[in-house]
Amino acid sequence: EFVARPVGICSMMRLPVQASPEGLDAAFVGVPLDIGTSNRPGARFGPRRIREESVLLRTANPSTGAVPFQFLRVADLGDVNVNLYNLQDSCRLIRAAYQKIVAAGCVPLTLGGDHTITYPILQAIAEKHGPVGLVHVDAHMDTADKALGEKLCHGTPFRRCVDEGLLDCKRVVQIGIRGSSTTLDTYRYSRSQGFRVVLAEDCWLKSLVPLMGEVRQQMGGRPIYISFDIDGLDPAYAPGTGTPEIAGLTPSQALEIIRGCQGLNVVGCDLVEVSPPYDPSGNTALVAANLLFEMLCVLPKVTVV
Amino acid sequence: EFVARPVGICSMMRLPVQASPEGLDAAFVGVPLDIGTSNRPGARFGPRRIREESVLLRTANPSTGAVPFQFLRVADLGDVNVNLYNLQDSCRLIRAAYQKIVAAGCVPLTLGGDHTITYPILQAIAEKHGPVGLVHVDAHMDTADKALGEKLCHGTPFRRCVDEGLLDCKRVVQIGIRGSSTTLDTYRYSRSQGFRVVLAEDCWLKSLVPLMGEVRQQMGGRPIYISFDIDGLDPAYAPGTGTPEIAGLTPSQALEIIRGCQGLNVVGCDLVEVSPPYDPSGNTALVAANLLFEMLCVLPKVTVV
Amino acid sequence: EFVARPVGICSMMRLPVQASPEGLDAAFVGVPLDIGTSNRPGARFGPRRIREESVLLRTANPSTGAVPFQFLRVADLGDVNVNLYNLQDSCRLIRAAYQKIVAAGCVPLTLGGDHTITYPILQAIAEKHGPVGLVHVDAHMDTADKALGEKLCHGTPFRRCVDEGLLDCKRVVQIGIRGSSTTLDTYRYSRSQGFRVVLAEDCWLKSLVPLMGEVRQQMGGRPIYISFDIDGLDPAYAPGTGTPEIAGLTPSQALEIIRGCQGLNVVGCDLVEVSPPYDPSGNTALVAANLLFEMLCVLPKVTVV
Amino acid sequence: EFVARPVGICSMMRLPVQASPEGLDAAFVGVPLDIGTSNRPGARFGPRRIREESVLLRTANPSTGAVPFQFLRVADLGDVNVNLYNLQDSCRLIRAAYQKIVAAGCVPLTLGGDHTITYPILQAIAEKHGPVGLVHVDAHMDTADKALGEKLCHGTPFRRCVDEGLLDCKRVVQIGIRGSSTTLDTYRYSRSQGFRVVLAEDCWLKSLVPLMGEVRQQMGGRPIYISFDIDGLDPAYAPGTGTPEIAGLTPSQALEIIRGCQGLNVVGCDLVEVSPPYDPSGNTALVAANLLFEMLCVLPKVTVV
Amino acid sequence: EFVARPVGICSMMRLPVQASPEGLDAAFVGVPLDIGTSNRPGARFGPRRIREESVLLRTANPSTGAVPFQFLRVADLGDVNVNLYNLQDSCRLIRAAYQKIVAAGCVPLTLGGDHTITYPILQAIAEKHGPVGLVHVDAHMDTADKALGEKLCHGTPFRRCVDEGLLDCKRVVQIGIRGSSTTLDTYRYSRSQGFRVVLAEDCWLKSLVPLMGEVRQQMGGRPIYISFDIDGLDPAYAPGTGTPEIAGLTPSQALEIIRGCQGLNVVGCDLVEVSPPYDPSGNTALVAANLLFEMLCVLPKVTVV
Amino acid sequence: EFVARPVGICSMMRLPVQASPEGLDAAFVGVPLDIGTSNRPGARFGPRRIREESVLLRTANPSTGAVPFQFLRVADLGDVNVNLYNLQDSCRLIRAAYQKIVAAGCVPLTLGGDHTITYPILQAIAEKHGPVGLVHVDAHMDTADKALGEKLCHGTPFRRCVDEGLLDCKRVVQIGIRGSSTTLDTYRYSRSQGFRVVLAEDCWLKSLVPLMGEVRQQMGGRPIYISFDIDGLDPAYAPGTGTPEIAGLTPSQALEIIRGCQGLNVVGCDLVEVSPPYDPSGNTALVAANLLFEMLCVLPKVTVV
């Protein structure tokens, strides 16, 4: 029986809400944290709004042939309880929550939250899987050492990950990078670690299917993580975010990137930096909900017919 | 343990969500219907947004001394599944859903939805309790016989209720009535039925505590229903509604009305006509969430300490 | 036959639109000008949005017993064509348009536009009726001599009117005045002309019925004009305006003022300074539409039953 | 003489408003209905807002060389009066209204309204012209058999049209289709009818001029209808709509599609699903107004110089 | 020479911006911090938006007779640089900044920022003046011991102040308190410290002039601090705030409270919790700007003529 | 030391604010005028909002290799004081202000303001440099002779410039032109003067790098001016503007245009027509801030490393 779209408690894609990851192949998890944000806050309401807009999603993906719920047991695990007044403690809470999820063999698909959260998530992921490859879509590299004197914030997660050996640096690609910076030598760190940095301007007016062919080669069969900062998209498509940069990627390129991960050993995904107060239409959250669904569709167990 | 406000799936007041009313003293129920709306639609998203803003509510009411959850088993029953393309069928679905709730001895507190829904709700209520008294707060009397040729819409619910004998007409009070009308003899129907009509202009700059003393007298110990159309309030306090009328009630008067029902035999309540697209701040829904909590606080089983 | 509210080309109250005032007792006229605005512009869209929201109005006024369309031939004359790049030329165009309206014996009810427009309107009015009494509701006195070196703007209309002898200064009352000013001696000019200045703070928490009794005495039977700047209201009720001032009048006080003009010899009215871009809900325009309808209801030919 | 843009009652392109289609070659008609909407309502205000934003349009189309008002007698016929509480009755009213328009030899250009309305419009069209070809731009195929148990809603119009033989199925093209669906075999119905389905992803980064060359071939000289659901566009360009899908068409592609219909035997057009509450800027309505003007420019009688 | 309102870099009331408090009697200071916020963030942009809207302010206060700039050297000291990722460090930075201001004999008038900031400000104030009296307007008492396990947040500042002996507890009044709470015994802490708690419901429909007469008595001639949380006002007047509570104070009551402090030994003031993203109109910030100006007008050196 | 983004008085890019252009190589200047606007006003707040959003900018441009502050002494000169009630007087004030700036050898980068302002700016520029080349990005040619009977408005600046010999007409390129017009022969004037007109439709889906190669050839080494009307972009990227036209340029094309001016003798630049009330997100102003920074990066003295 069909249910009218405005009807019902808003879980992600109307999935059952449960507290335990046991028995799940994959799960949506919210991390409503935004105190790592440098400019416009509001990402704490990202998970709530993404769940709301996800009512527009249906269960099959005719573009890719994926019908994920035929292959995966999936639920919405609700939100990690965060400490809104203490970023370090929040990171500790997130790590602990994800350790449990990962230990259960459940692949987490995270609804952020600002990008800080990817650091404790990857701590938990790497603890299980070892250093992972990374497909990172973002306007920013997020590899600063510190900001405002702090080691933890949404500009530093991947620096922390490198510091702690959570990434397999030869299998890291950052796509959509752009914008002004404090130095011309802005990509030095990323490149010195061996990351592949794909500038937004190298994506303008192009299909990213060829790029993703190369990325699949690079990633091979070992575990990878997908981290998608919604500000990787042009602000026209995703105005509801905290640190927008002009001249970004398009939603079709976003789909090409995620669909291009089909066949890879994806062990976790996140979609971060949706700040609903800056987009009352809800459309930024709708983009996010769609991209999370596409991530679900490329999980390894999903056989495409 | 405390939970940060942005955390978690949004049920009303973070109550457990369950499908069955069995064992409950009272329950919040959403009815996301707005196809009975004559002007601005959007009330279909009222339940969703009221639940969201209800995260600001805490469990005790220091103003009245009520601690409702000490006396009542309460849950969120989710939403009634409505037929968004057929108002008659929706009314049938609503009536059926409330029959089950009422049969279980559970007092429904409804998150609307446009005011049409009060008609099928009162069908179910009266089926169990017989004709009920009514405390109806609204800018409009909602007693038209027809609108656009139709018997069912948000301007007619109380006419239908009278037609079907669902109301104990000597125990009906309508508070906050105002605005232009199609005829000068606008109150004739209500008054001919024996309703007490309290105009908004008779409330300006006044406490409604004395009025409610009279209302309590009038209602006596028999069952009553509270139906609160958010447009009873001035649009300054509740801009997110479909048919606003200027110079309405204040939130303090709304509190006086609901708190003034303490001690009455309240068998059901609703809060209708919140249209979130017309108030992106969420504050209209916040008023609604508060008023629903206040309704919970005056249910008969709640002993005030 | 009834028409659904969203249906139809938006004229004021769905009245017929016509170009000529001949044969009309009264008419709504738009003046979509805002280049006399000192702060937030947007009042050029006031007439459009007021017409839109006026679809919520019905034809009878049960509060006052007025059924204006039984006594008056009324139409919507559309908008005066203004010169958006030249304030002086616009004033000339407005004056000419109103001369024709007034010459036809038609009482104009104006949808503004910023308050500059009242000056050329009163030129036309006084040309016919001689110096008029004035009921002026506003946060500001609008009696500056110049602003930014200019004689014409929304801060000067009543100074220009006095300069040209358009007002019967002993019959001028300004209600709702408040806010910071450039000098402590702010009311000197108004008072030196014999205006009665009623401060907003003398209205707080009070019915204005007694005041209006005095005003009716003062105005007597000679012609008066009602000029209502929507910023006379508190910004909570009318956020969509260009120079809001806190702690203003309420809509119920606005109704008391206009209804208090019943019985006076009203020869023209305006409602100015609605700036729709600052209130996407449309509710400021809705207040304006209601107040314009109330003005219509107190025109001399409307006999109250 | 020029008129300032904010000046005047808002008819489409400032055209004369008249009730009768007699003597007209083409007419704009509003259908302010949205009770066929599955998700976000608001399209009932589409016609009003499209008319407002159409003040930015001028009369010549330098890109195509069309000066439509030199060849066509055009008016704004106002809105069809709909029954907002009864979708079936609304369809009956729409059909009847369009029968009169079509009978007068007037080509209707419709301002929607949700997509349900295309069904009764095509009933009237086909009654006169026989089964028509269709250029249908949309994110969705709108060929469901039922939704929520109902035969009529914005997801079913073209199924109803096929059921009733209103379409010449070999001359139907659907452009812009995308998004998740309830089944992988989502295009089966359309394709089994012989429709050409052009997926959005086959349009990414491409000019649609070649496609339209093929479409013109396919359509030949017999009557065709253009139905443009604004959600065919990417939500970045048209955020104000009810069921947005990411990664859609661009406005330049929309222009290529409509301009590509030049020379065809266009007997009717609509632009549907503009929901103004979800785009306070008015820009979605502005896109719609432009596309309607472009449709006017490709009507058969418009000779291009 | 006058300057048009939209002209110029936005400092508070167009005052000169300077880094040093030396030689100033009073100064406006921004503290753009919001990571102590429990619900909706955004107060980090409060100072910026308050400065913007302050362009509507003029220099004299005709209601009170104050012309503050005749008596006081005032500047805008800009913003305290805060650590957006670390609340404790931010408190340290704020304290240090205010120590310098206070040491210079300059009275700080603070543009918040969330209410956490009052704690480090009062540390600096009390260091110079000893324990101070407090006029605290708020919907909340902000005297929790901890929230989410943390000692520092916007719900705890006055608890911390009591813990450290910064307040003269017999001279503390909290006005506007309301809303649901976690316990019925909600006022126990405040009252056990000797605070006077004035509930919002004891203010409904009343002038607060009598209350302030009592407060002046209570405060005597020793130093006091005014802390005004904008959520003390009803959300109708101040929608742009993070934790709104219904049925609050009015702007006229706010003026009565501040003006009622005339003659007291005011050594500092703040206006906190303006969250601009939740009020795009800017009117919440406008209220705040006005209240800050009124605070300036009651500083001890301002002689009223 | 780093400063948090929300911290501080908003000057352009946090540059020092100073009144005098002496000693500067370049300066940002605001011109908050919008009374030359034909449709939606609000550009008077463009400079304020662009400054606000410019806090997201950092000092280096890794895409082009420019580090402008290493080569240029730059400040924010604040706003030109305009006469909001008199367009001619405003033009006089602007011209006078720019004469001083230009006389000091300082290159002005203007934050508009509607496009009218380019006329008096070019008067000052040409007085110093003689007739200049022009790179003009816009949806409109802005070469009307008159509008509403006036010579001065945002539709006429370049006609006035030609009339006065301020442009070197053989070195004028207009890019992004599109939309309906009052005549088919719309480009006649521009072309008859020798302007190169590049239609938006000739830019669709194309890199503009080749075009800019030709433009550089055409411009040669003599002085040029860059005038960028934000409505040159598609409204998806810049919704906050007054006369949007669909199917416009993309931000990446905007970057290609400005970066393509590298090496030219740029003597002044402006970015006009940002109307903040129509984009509460601030993103239109963010685009503008970025484009202004890019203009700074192509000034002649900036050597690219």
Ligand SMILES: [Mn+2]
């Ligand atoms: Mn990031």
Ligand SMILES: [Mn+2]
């Ligand atoms: Mn980012």
Ligand SMILES: [Mn+2]
């Ligand atoms: Mn009702």
Ligand SMILES: [Mn+2]
């Ligand atoms: Mn109502």
Ligand SMILES: [Mn+2]
């Ligand atoms: Mn005024």
Ligand SMILES: [Mn+2]
């Ligand atoms: Mn005013």
Ligand SMILES: [Mn+2]
């Ligand atoms: Mn459709």
Ligand SMILES: [Mn+2]
């Ligand atoms: Mn569709």
Ligand SMILES: [Mn+2]
């Ligand atoms: Mn507080």
Ligand SMILES: [Mn+2]
């Ligand atoms: Mn508070």
Ligand SMILES: [Mn+2]
């Ligand atoms: Mn231009």
Ligand SMILES: [Mn+2]
């Ligand atoms: Mn333009």
